[in-house]
Amino acid sequence: MSTPLLRVEDLLLYYRAGNHPVHAVDGVSFTIEDRGQAVGIVGESGSGKTSMATALMRMLPKNVESFRGSIQLAGQELTTLSDDQFRREIRWKKIAMVFQGAMNVLNPVVRVGEQIAETLIFDGMEKKTALARADALLERVGLPAGIGSRYAHELSGGQRQRVVIATALVMNPELLILDEPTSALDVSVQAQIMNLLKDLKEDPGISMIFITHDIGLASDLCDSIAVAYAGQHVEFGSADRVLVEPHHPYSSLLLSSLPRLHDPAPPVPMPGEPPDLTHPPAGCRFHPRCPYAFAPCPVIVPPEYRVEDGGHARCFLNDREIAGDRYQIHLQATIDA
Amino acid sequence: MIAVEDASVVFETRAGIFKSGQVHALDGVSIEIGVGETLALVGESGSGKTTLGRLTLRLVEPASGTVSFLGRDITHDREQSLGWFRQRAQIVFQDPFSSLNPYMRVWDLIEEPLQIDGVKRAGERRERANAALAAVDLIPTARFGSKYPSQMSGGQRQRVGIARALVRNPDYIVADEPVSMIDASSRIAILSLLAKLQQERGVSFAYITHDIASARYFSDRIAVLYQGTIVETGPVGTVIDHPLHPYTAALIAAIPEPDPANRHRRREVVPGEPSPSSTAPTHCPFYSRCPRRIPGTCDAARPALVEIEPKHEVACFLYSSASHTPAGTP
Numbered sequence: 317m318s319t320p321l322l323r324v325e326d327l328l329l330y331y332r333a334g335n336h337p338v339h340a341v342d343g344v345s346f347t348i349e350d351r352g353q354a355v356g357i358v359g360e361s362g363s364g365k366t367s368m369a370t371a372l373m374r375m376l377p378k379n380v381e382s383f384r385g386s387i388q389l390a391g392q393e394l395t396t397l398s399d400d401q402f403r404r405e406i407r408w409k410k411i412a413m414v415f416q417g418a419m420n421v422l423n424p425v426v427r428v429g430e431q432i433a434e435t436l437i438f439d440g441m442e443k444k445t446a447l448a449r450a451d452a453l454l455e456r457v458g459l460p461a462g463i464g465s466r467y468a469h470e471l472s473g474g475q476r477q478r479v480v481i482a483t484a485l486v487m488n489p490e491l492l493i494l495d496e497p498t499s500a501l502d503v504s505v506q507a508q509i510m511n512l513l514k515d516l517k518e519d520p521g522i523s524m525i526f527i528t529h530d531i532g533l534a535s536d537l538c539d540s541i542a543v544a545y546a547g548q549h550v551e552f553g554s555a556d557r558v559l560v561e562p563h564h565p566y567s568s569l570l571l572s573s574l575p576r577l578h579d580p581a582p583p584v585p586m587p588g589e590p591p592d593l594t595h596p597p598a599g600c601r602f603h604p605r606c607p608y609a610f611a612p613c614p615v616i617v618p619p620e621y622r623v624e625d626g627g628h629a630r631c632f633l634n635d636r637e638i639a640g641d642r643y644q645i646h647l648q649a650t651i652d653a
Numbered sequence: 654m655i656a657v658e659d660a661s662v663v664f665e666t667r668a669g670i671f672k673s674g675q676v677h678a679l680d681g682v683s684i685e686i687g688v689g690e691t692l693a694l695v696g697e698s699g700s701g702k703t704t705l706g707r708l709t710l711r712l713v714e715p716a717s718g719t720v721s722f723l724g725r726d727i728t729h730d731r732e733q734s735l736g737w738f739r740q741r742a743q744i745v746f747q748d749p750f751s752s753l754n755p756y757m758r759v760w761d762l763i764e765e766p767l768q769i770d771g772v773k774r775a776g777e778r779r780e781r782a783n784a785a786l787a788a789v790d791l792i793p794t795a796r797f798g799s800k801y802p803s804q805m806s807g808g809q810r811q812r813v814g815i816a817r818a819l820v821r822n823p824d825y826i827v828a829d830e831p832v833s834m835i836d837a838s839s840r841i842a843i844l845s846l847l848a849k850l851q852q853e854r855g856v857s858f859a860y861i862t863h864d865i866a867s868a869r870y871f872s873d874r875i876a877v878l879y880q881g882t883i884v885e886t887g888p889v890g891t892v893i894d895h896p897l898h899p900y901t902a903a904l905i906a907a908i909p910e911p912d913p914a915n916r917h918r919r920r921e922v923v924p925g926e927p928s929p930s931s932t933a934p935t936h937c938p939f940y941s942r943c944p945r946r947i948p949g950t951c952d953a954a955r956p957a958l959v960e961i962e963p964k965h966e967v968a969c970f971l972y973s974s975a976s977h978t979p980a981g982t983p
């Protein structure tokens with residue numbers, strides 16, 4: 317097998333806060349096999365999606381208590397690089413990010429074209445060349461000519477989000493992380509941005525990590541999907557499989573809790589409340605809310621069981637030895653759903 | 654319960670980036686909500702959903718048209734004479750983070766409306782507050798009642814907002830994006846709760862939302878707004894499954910549902926974004942973005958809302974040549 321474009325293994329990130337660390341990222345693994353592929357990270361608020369992304373960008377807040385694991389980009393281990401090396405070679409150059417809410421914090425007094433060119437000029441490019449490159453990028457993301465000389469407040473929400481995407485693309489990154497890039501936009505503008513992201517996957521073949529709490533939106537772009545819950549990825553696999561045959565009860569409950577546009581049947585509410593990450597539940601993090609929980613769940617942390625599509629699921633129901641009949645029932649339930 | 658007839662709302666805008674002028678937030682809008690019925694109001698940001706909700710509560714006064722509650726015209730009633738109405742009609746605000754005073758405990762927040770209504774006995778106020786907390790599943794009520802909003806999650810705060818509206822036992826509630834700040838997985842829990850209250854108490858709702866799929870589940874009828882006008886209205890299932898207006902169709906086509914086939918196709922999208930109008934439209938407001946526009950017709954007059962099939966109305970020249978005449982014109 318060839319080297320995957322991105323391999324994240326056992327990533328862990330705890331914050332210091334009061335007496336107990338916040339287990340924001342707690343043993344997360346996933347891969348992006350090829351160029352131009354996208355992985356969707358879906359999960360409810362507070363499940364650690366943004367924390368995982370800032371860890372990949374190494375843009376961590378001061379109160380980090382521990383940060384470990386392995387991040388390999390095209391075979392290169394990134395976690396062992398010095399901060400200086402990471403800044404010079406990786407951040408923005410190979411991995412770029414569109415931050416949550418970035419479209420609302422564009423600099424109001426600098427023309428958007430200059431904002432994009434700034435990084436290039438800082439990097440030593442001549443101003444005129446940099447501005448021309450900025451204009452080309454603005455055109456690439458579907459904005460009309462001349463928009464580079466406008467200020468952020470003169471643009472609509474959708475236009476501002478395109479500017480933010482252009483800014484992230486300025487150094488030709490291989491991997492683009494997008495954190496809720498469309499949640500502030502109307503559905504029709506959102507669809508325009510999603511089409512743009514689809515284009516960028518094909519040409520120039522950018523790989524993406526797409527963070528969202530909207531699993532429908534993730535299915536619009538992503539080849540594989542990771543389902544985040546309480547700092548862990550309870551399930552990871554191809555979108556074709558996860559959306560149709562989830563192997564973790566949280567994923568299946570998540571899917572059945574969504575109202576469907578053309579189905580009058582009422583959705584099933586997700587039971588319970590999300591946990592407090594300073595005191596995550598022992599054993600499986602989802603067990604207090606899980607209708608299928610049995611003996612080992614509150615006690616033992618489930619490992620990542622392999623799934624046929626190369627993904628994994630953290631649930632004992634995938635273990636025929638431990639789950640016995642339950643395993644069969646679980647399989648049947650996912651097939652019925 | 655509530656009837657709005659041919660109402661228009663104009664805001665004066667002052668300083669800021671736009672020169673002083675007017676925004677026609679609503680233009681010739683009519684709606685009716687029956688007893689125990691829910692009407693969903695959907696449409697892009699700025700289309701006038703909140704303004705229409707506030708109009709039904711007489712929190713704004715229309716420039717023309719009428720608003721009535723239980724058959725009584727309240728269009729121009731002064732605030733002093735609206736006391737009875739204020740007790741019976743309530744709003745749940747869009748944003749649970751800014752709409753709750755952070756320095757008040759949950760109990761005090763919920764009891765405040767009762768205090769305004771002159772419920773003098775503290776014991777009665779607390780009892781009713783606890784009943785409202787229990788109704789929104791914030792149990793044990795003593796634990797949640799003594800918290801401050803900052804100690805609660807977004808979903809819990811949104812429930813507090815709902816409890817605050819419920820404590821007066823209203824007949825009509827405007828729920829302005831009551832679940833927008835909550836994860837999709839918890840949204841249904843709150844909407845189910847509202848649906849339950851509706852069944853138990855026969856409350857009428859205006860449900861304002863961006864989430865059209867949830868409207869299907871939590872409403873009877875739907876009204877689609879575009880730039881301050883209703884472009885289509887009808888039974889919620891009919892409109893979602895068989896949209897007539899090109900704008901409604903585009904809005905619905907743009908919603909991604911979890912489906913692995915999605916990523917293999919591009920979404921049909923209408924280009925551009927709506928821009929607030931400073932004058933009342935004299936032609937179809939969707940004209941400039943419409944994929945099916947008929948030049949010479951759609952830019953010459955404004956289409957009227959016409960019933961095409963039972964209870965399903967659309968304002969579009971593809972279906973009827975009737976045009977809209979503003980109120981007051983003979």
Ligand SMILES: Nc1ncnc2c1ncn2[C@@H]1O[C@H](COP(=O)(O)OP(=O)(O)OP(=O)(O)O)[C@@H](O)[C@H]1O
Pocket residue numbers: 331332333338340359360361362363364365366367368377379416529593
């Ligand atoms: N700097 C920090 N210090 C302490 N705790 C933090 C810090 N940043 C985030 N957290 C906590 O870590 C957990 C994960 O937060 P994170 O922002 O990664 O979640 P998220 O999945 O991106 O949520 P959302 O969907 O709301 O953006 C949360 O409980 C959050 O409160």
Ligand SMILES: Nc1ncnc2c1ncn2[C@@H]1O[C@H](COP(=O)(O)OP(=O)(O)OP(=O)(O)O)[C@@H](O)[C@H]1O
Pocket residue numbers: 664665666676677678696697698699700701702703704705929
């Ligand atoms: N108090 C006000 N003064 C001036 N203009 C206003 C005021 N309130 C609303 N508007 C304008 O009226 C129009 C309709 O606004 P409204 O808030 O009703 O839209 P909405 O459909 O609720 O949007 P959103 O989905 O963003 O909440 C917008 O152009 C808005 O800018």
Ligand SMILES: [Mg+2]
Pocket residue numbers: 365366367416495
């Ligand atoms: Mg986040």
Ligand SMILES: [Mg+2]
Pocket residue numbers: 702703704747829
């Ligand atoms: Mg609004």
